[in-house]
Amino acid sequence: MIGKNVEIKYDFMSNSLLEYKVNMTILSETYNKYFSHEEALGIDEDNSQKFGIFIGVFVPxxxxxxxxxxxxxxxxxxxxxxxxxxxxxxxxxxxxxxxxxxxxxxxxxxxxxxxxxxxxxxxxxxxxxxxxxxxxxxxxxxxxxxxxxxxxxxxxxxxxxxxxxxxxxxxxxxxxxxxxxxxxxxxxxxxxxxxxxxxxxxxxxxxxxxxxxxxxxxxxxxxxxxxxxxxxxxxxxxxxxxxxxxxxxxxxxxxxxxxxxxxxxxxxxxxxxxxxxxxxxxxxxxxxxxxxxxxxxxxxxxxxxxxxxxxxxxxxxxxxxxxxxxxxxxxxxxxxxxxxxxxxxxxxxxxxxxxxxxxxxxxxxxxxxxxxxxxxxxxxxxxxxxxxxxxxxxxxxxxxxxxxxxxxxxxxxxxxxxxxxxxxxxxxxxxxxxxxxxxxxxxxxxxxxxxxxNKFQGSWADIRQGILMFFSRYAIYEIAQGPSLSKSWRPHFLVFTKSSEEYSHNLLAFTEAISQSKSFLTMASFISDVNIQREKGARLSQIIQKRFKNKNIQAFVNIYSGDKVFGEVRQMLKYYGLGPLKPNTIIFGGIKTGVDSEEFSKTINSALERSYNIVIVNDEIDSIADTGLSVHNNDIHIWWSDEDRDSSELMLVFAYMIQRNPNRKKCQILLNAIVKDERVRQRRIEQFKDLSLRLRLPLKIEVYVSPEMEKVKFQFIRTFSKDADIIFMPLKKPENDENSEQAYADYLKKVSKFTSDNPNIVLVLSSENTPLESVLK
Missing domain, CATH: 1.20.1740.10 (Amino acid/polyamine transporter I)
Incomplete structure (x- = not known):
């Protein structure tokens, strides 16, 4: 009912049509009193040929x-x-x-x-x-x-x-x-x-x-x-x-x-x-x-x-x-x-x-x-x-x-x-x-x-985004206020890529192979010229979003300006994210020759302090995207390190998630290790077999013997994993003392040279707060 002034009685049906008009007049006056300001409703000015309430709506x-x-x-x-x-x-x-x-x-x-x-x-x-x-x-x-x-x-x-x-x-x-x-x-x-x-x-x-x-x-x-x-x-x-x-x-x-x-x-x-x-x-x-x-x-x-x-x-x-x-x-x-x-x-x-x-x-x-x-x-x-x-x-x-x-x-x-x-x-x-x-x-x-x-789209706004936002807000608050369930952990990625229009296909292929559209993905790029940030940034964002859509990849795209890229990255790591939607894994392009290793070292330290996992994928050669993640079923090799056990376990998680892709079901995960003598080799093989049974993961196992484990590591990887589709290798954690900063920078330069010659290598460094024990239980 519009208001208490409206009154339609049984006698209404046995009397004249006049009472219809009287009651409709009462209804109209009530509406005007409480609701109507015609000029605010966009009324058509040219209404001489149009109809009112009674003939136009009520009677029909x-x-x-x-x-x-x-x-x-x-x-x-x-x-x-x-x-x-x-x-x-x-x-x-x-x-x-x-x-x-x-x-x-x-x-x-x-x-x-x-x-x-x-x-x-x-x-x-x-x-x-x-x-x-x-x-x-x-x-x-x-x-x-x-x-x-x-x-x-x-x-x-x-x-x-x-x-x-x-x-x-x-x-x-x-x-x-x-x-x-x-x-x-x-x-x-x-x-x-x-x-x-x-x-x-x-x-x-x-x-x-x-x-x-x-x-x-x-x-x-x-x-x-x-x-x-x-x-x-x-x-x-x-x-x-x-x-x-x-x-x-x-x-x-x-x-x-x-x-x-x-x-x-x-x-x-x-x-x-x-x-x-x-x-x-x-x-x-x-x-x-x-x-x-x-x-x-x-x-x-x-x-x-x-x-x-x-x-x-x-x-x-x-x-x-x-x-x-x-x-x-x-x-x-x-x-x-x-x-x-x-x-x-x-x-x-x-x-x-x-x-x-x-x-x-x-x-x-x-x-x-x-x-x-x-x-x-x-x-x-x-x-x-x-x-x-x-x-x-x-x-x-x-x-x-x-x-x-x-x-x-x-x-x-x-x-x-x-x-x-x-x-x-x-x-x-x-x-x-x-x-x-x-x-x-x-x-x-x-x-x-x-x-x-057919992608029909109107030029007007509708409430679909509002409905999604309504439920998203509820879900985010529920997740944030509820207990942390480590069983539900999965990687959510923040990908740093080139600032040019030719963004890295490798990074996207690798990330999508792991997430399979089940994780949050943010791609961040930087433009060095601050003056063209707005115009070019908006254009690049549209280009990248369109390419993502064509490839059925769901991602957020952020374009930033700044000359000191690593400094901008560290600033972003401090503040990016919304409650439980904060990324937990960072992906960088490969460490290139000429990159400031000291700045990169500081960035890795900053990421670890904020509980980010770090992944470095080669983005110079398209071998991963073109020969691996798309069509081939070659093995995934993991080089295990007891010194970096958390990173090794995280590599296992990534390898398993990649293996679940429909076009990679035939590929196998090969777990590699280097030990100093035969006695340790036999013990390590048994440990890996037990790990395979405990994790319910079918693993191929190869354990190599060399007294000089660290010196031959790169040579062994180059020799025994040359036909692998993806090679996972742990990245060392930086030391906490100030004297080790230069040493870690030198280590990154050494790794940079090795990964440049072997583009299928993926470096992984796990945060201490990643609940790998619950994930792998």
Whole structure:
């Protein structure tokens, strides 16, 4: 309800049309008092040819809700399940529609609603992919509902004139209604007002009719109901759908942000009261047995039976005409966004009528009528309508829940109401027909995947990023505040690469081979010229991101400026990261000749102080990326060192993670070691076998003997691992005393020379805080 000033009573249905206008005026004044500042809602200035609340929204919406069911099935429902169950079915259906209407009204008062209605709202809220996934089936549902209504009208007329076939009557009816919608929306809406008056007269005829039983029955439920609750619910629920079609006319309204909430909410409330009133009236005036067996019982009750026939015709024709007005505009909006060919949305005339879209709609409806029965498609289309309602409620609920500053609707709905509406839509689909519900969801999902692959993107912002941020924030805080679970440890990488556009393929190939898109990856580059940092940095970031996307690599890209690269790296190591999302492993390119070894040594010390693992991968020669990680299944060699046991164990973890790549399942991990004598060799082999069993890792083992272990290490690696795809080798830890800085720098120079000649070598240095014992347990 908009406010306490709105009051619609039972007497409303038996009095004149004037009371409709009076109540709508009250509703409009209440809205203006609490919600409306038209200039803030982006109202179209050129609205001389457009429509207001009553003719533009309320009447079409109410006519969509007054379909064939109210005349031919409502009495049957009461006869089948009794009064109380019927009222529960009507109320439950109305609740879903009403909540969806509230959500739709809330979204429409936050944005300037364009043509396309529900499609426009969903696509601008959740993106083009989801918008098209819901919009295309919704358009088909709107179009096929035109065929349903025309066939319903034809069947009722065929009973009066048997010589005319149902098919010919239906096609002729479709042609006349299409001509009205094709030539002028204004003319079509005026016809709807006339139909609206006919339906009101039929209601008056019904409520002024006579009793078929003189007294009230004693029971509210028939003794033997042959049809179950959900079967009856499935038959009735489509009667309360169709409100979403009216939003497709938003481009023809003077002020959609005001008219849609007032018109749709008002029509939903009025239709619910009329359905309830007719159900109660029929129960009080007609035996349940006659209600259950005579679909045209309303004629026998009405004071003017012919008005009931006119009401049936009015209901079917108005619904068909409403579909012919809304469906082409949905198609036009979809084509304007590039989902379908642009020519479908072309407009004509001073009122910009989408005539090509109207013709396409006519042809689809024509096929539906021509081929007669479309009962198999009907349940799917009904489910699609519920999908649209569910997505609408979801969008409104999450927008409210996230409290983004861009969400400032004039008409506010509590987030819980909208989320409950979304859940009700899903449950209703499953309870009506779980098979059809799943089929409908599969259709929607298939369209979504197709749109995703075609990379449709709008120029507007939607709430998808906000939804992801909402859940990400919750997850990050939960991880940060929870206990540290070492079993869940995995490497998260911070990769430092060249500042040129030719970023290192090796570093990315190595990192992706380990993470397999399961870890966080940040790539950092530096530009030496501070003056071009902004322009070139942004351009490089876009180039690298595009290349990552083409290779299906997910990563953050950061471009920095600074002449002293190692100093900038140390600054970044101090501050980079967000709570538990802080990287734990740094990857550097190979140590090149001419690199300042002392500065590099300081950077390694700084990284270890902050508990980073360090990995150095050769980025000069593309052997790892081109011959190893992509296609080959050569062995991975690990050179074990007891002095650097933590690093050796971390190398095992990296090797195992690389081995799990689908294209490397045949490769083997070879564990190598150098010992000083044969006695130690035998003991080391047994240790490695025990390690293999304990870690549940199949390992090949090679242990070499040399009294001069350190002197021959590089020579042995060069000789025995020359055919290896990847060679893991531990990097020594720097000593803590000041005198060792130069010695470590000299060690890095020596390693630099060796790795330059052997590009497949990966150097690994483990932090003391890495929980390798738990990972390898």
């Amino acid at each position: 919406c109410l006519l969509m809700l007054f379909g064939v069911i109210i005349f031919l099935r409502l009495g049957w429902i009461v006869g089948q399940v009794g009064l109380f169950t019927s009222l529960f079915i009507i109320t439950m259906s109305a609740i879903i529609t009403f909540i969806s209407t509230l959500s739709m009204a809330s979204i429409s008062t936050n944005i300037k609603v364009g043509k396309g209605g529900v499609y426009y709202i969903i696509s601008r809220s959740l993106g083009l992919e989801i918008g098209s996934a819901v919009g295309l089936p919704l358009y088909l549902k709107q179009t096929l509902s035109i065929a349903f209504c025309c066939v319903g009208f034809a069947e009722s007329l065929h009973d009066l004139v048997p010589a005319w076939s149902i098919q010919n009557i239906g096609l002729a009816t479709l042609g006349v209604l299409t001509f009205l919608a094709y030539t002028s929306v204004k003319g079509a809406l005026k016809v709807q007002v006339a139909i609206f008056l006919i339906i009101i007269c039929s209601f008056i005829s019904l409520f002024t009719g006579g009793n078929l039983i003189p007294m009230h029955p004693d029971t509210y439920t028939p003794p033997n109901s042959a049809i179950g609750f959900w079967a009856v619910f499935a038959i009735f629920f489509p009667a309360m759908t169709g409100v979403e079609s009216i939003v497709s006319l938003s481009g023809d309204l003077k002020n959609p942000s005001k008219s849609i909430p007032i018109g749709t909410i008002g029509a939903t409330i009025v239709s619910y009261l009329i359905y309830v009133s007719i159900a109660i009236f029929l129960y009080q005036h007609v035996p349940l047995s006659r209600l259950a067996n005579d679909p045209l019982i309303l004629q026998d009750v009405a004071s003017v039976p012919s008005l009931i026939i006119l009401g049936i015709w009015g209901a079917t024709l108005s619904s068909a005409l409403g579909g012919l007005l809304s469906a082409p505009r949905t198609l036009q909006a979809i084509s304007d966004d590039g989902i379908l060919p642009k020519f479908l949305g072309k407009t004509y005339g001073s009122t910009a009528e989408p005539r090509i879209a109207t013709i396409v709609t006519f042809l689809i409806a024509f096929l539906g009528i021509y081929f007669g029965s479309i009962n198999v498609i009907a349940p799917v289309m009904t489910m699609i309508c519920l999908v649209a309602y569910g997505v609408l409620n979801f969008s409104s609920g999450f927008e409210t829940l996230m409290l983004n500053p861009s969400w400032r609707p004039r008409f506010r709905v509590h987030w819980m109401i909208s989320i409950i509406g979304a859940i009700l839509c899903l449950l209703t689909m499953l309870l009506i027909d779980a098979g059809v519900a799943i089929l409908s969801l599969l259709i929607v999902f298939g369209i979504y995947i197709t749109a995703k692959k």
